[in-house]
Amino acid sequence: MDVDVAEDLEEPVSDVSFDANPASAPPTADLPPAPPSGVRDIEPPVARTGPPKRLSPSSASTFQQCPKRWKMRYMDRLPDPPGQAALAGTFAHLVLEHLLQAPTPDRTVENAKVLARQCWPEIENDKDFVALELDEAESRHFRWISWKAIEGLWTLENPQDVVVEATEQLIDAEIDGVPFRGIVDRLDREDDGLVVSDYKSGKAPRPRYVEGRLAQVLLYAAAIANDLGERPRRARLLYLGQRTVEAEVTDEALEAVSVDLKQTWTSMTSSCASGEFDAKTGPLCGWCPFVGQCDEGTAEVRSRLERGSMRLDAPAVAIVAPVPAGQTT
Numbered sequence: 001m002d003v004d005v006a007e008d009l010e011e012p013v014s015d016v017s018f019d020a021n022p023a024s025a026p027p028t029a030d031l032p033p034a035p036p037s038g039v040r041d042i043e044p045p046v047a048r049t050g051p052p053k054r055l056s057p058s059s060a061s062t063f064q065q066c067p068k069r070w071k072m073r074y075m076d077r078l079p080d081p082p083g084q085a086a087l088a089g090t091f092a093h094l095v096l097e098h099l100l101q102a103p104t105p106d107r108t109v110e111n112a113k114v115l116a117r118q119c120w121p122e123i124e125n126d127k128d129f130v131a132l133e134l135d136e137a138e139s140r141h142f143r144w145i146s147w148k149a150i151e152g153l154w155t156l157e158n159p160q161d162v163v164v165e166a167t168e169q170l171i172d173a174e175i176d177g178v179p180f181r182g183i184v185d186r187l188d189r190e191d192d193g194l195v196v197s198d199y200k201s202g203k204a205p206r207p208r209y210v211e212g213r214l215a216q217v218l219l220y221a222a223a224i225a226n227d228l229g230e231r232p233r234r235a236r237l238l239y240l241g242q243r244t245v246e247a248e249v250t251d252e253a254l255e256a257v258s259v260d261l262k263q264t265w266t267s268m269t270s271s272c273a274s275g276e277f278d279a280k281t282g283p284l285c286g287w288c289p290f291v292g293q294c295d296e297g298t299a300e301v302r303s304r305l306e307r308g309s310m311r312l313d314a315p316a317v318a319i320v321a322p323v324p325a326g327q328t329t
């Protein structure tokens with residue numbers, strides 16, 4: 001599709017011109033090249049027969065949610081393509097990664113548009129994006145929500161004030177004896193030390209869920225302390241366009257996330273040895289991509305539908321209880 005991405009990145013009804021000013025935009029040659037597709041995938045997509053060599057935050061979180069789902073995703077390597085929202089987040093991450101790598105004066109909204117134009121072909125040609133089969137209007141909406149996430153950084157901070165130590169930093173370290181690997185979106189240098197920052201394009205959590213969401217960046221902080229020898233002072237989630245959530249990196253905070261990680265690792269290796277992976281049913285079965293291959297999840301979704309406790313727009317509903325042809329409700 002041949003489109004002017006920068007123009008489409010803005011709301012169609014907006015009366016603002018989004019053509020970047022060539023005089024203020026950096027020459028293309030000065031901008032870092034877009035990384036190869038799938039840069040954030042740190043595990044090869046092949047079926048595994050033994051336990052994993054390392055644990056990533058997303059793998060740990062999936063296992064905690066449901067060991068059976070983890071097995072299908074990380075052992076069997078069943079396809080789990082990201083949806084539109086996740087891909088829009090990937091697009092936003094890519095643009096912000098390049099923006100924060102640029103010299104401080106170049107970290108402007110106009111240059112973010114230039115970068116979005118440059119990064120768009122990579123997203124547009126990504127097999128997961130192609131698989132979405134979006135029509136022109138849907139693709140335009142995709143670019144619009146991606147741009148709102150990118151632009152949302154300015155509601156949280158002025159990127160020209162950020163002292164960036166590293167972006168997309170691969171961390172390989174042991175945490176309490178658990179081999180851990182993750183990619184940190186951004187490592188900032190502030191007056192009192194390092195700060196771990198992670199972009200989020202999803203909805204900011206309600207107060208009671210904040211602690212759980214911060215576990216990921218606290219694990220990064222623990223891994224950075226072990227890998228680089230400097231403990232970050234704070235761990236931060238940047239909910240683009242919404243708010244920042246952060247925690248001080250204390251002994252207690254690191255202890256709590258390390259204990260959780262170790263328990264998950266122990267359960268995971270034990271399941272891998274026994275071949276038994278519990279199906280942990282619940283409302284999230286409605287959003288599990290493997291529900292069609294899971295009897296327990298299928299029964300859970302059907303039961304919740306009968307009780308009226310499953311959202312009808314949950315993707316699993318169309319899989320386990322499709323609406324008969326010709327019936328609209």
Ligand code: SF4
Nearest residue numbers: 066069285288294297
């Ligand atoms: S459908 Fe539910 S129980 Fe089955 S694998 Fe998915 S999350 Fe687990």
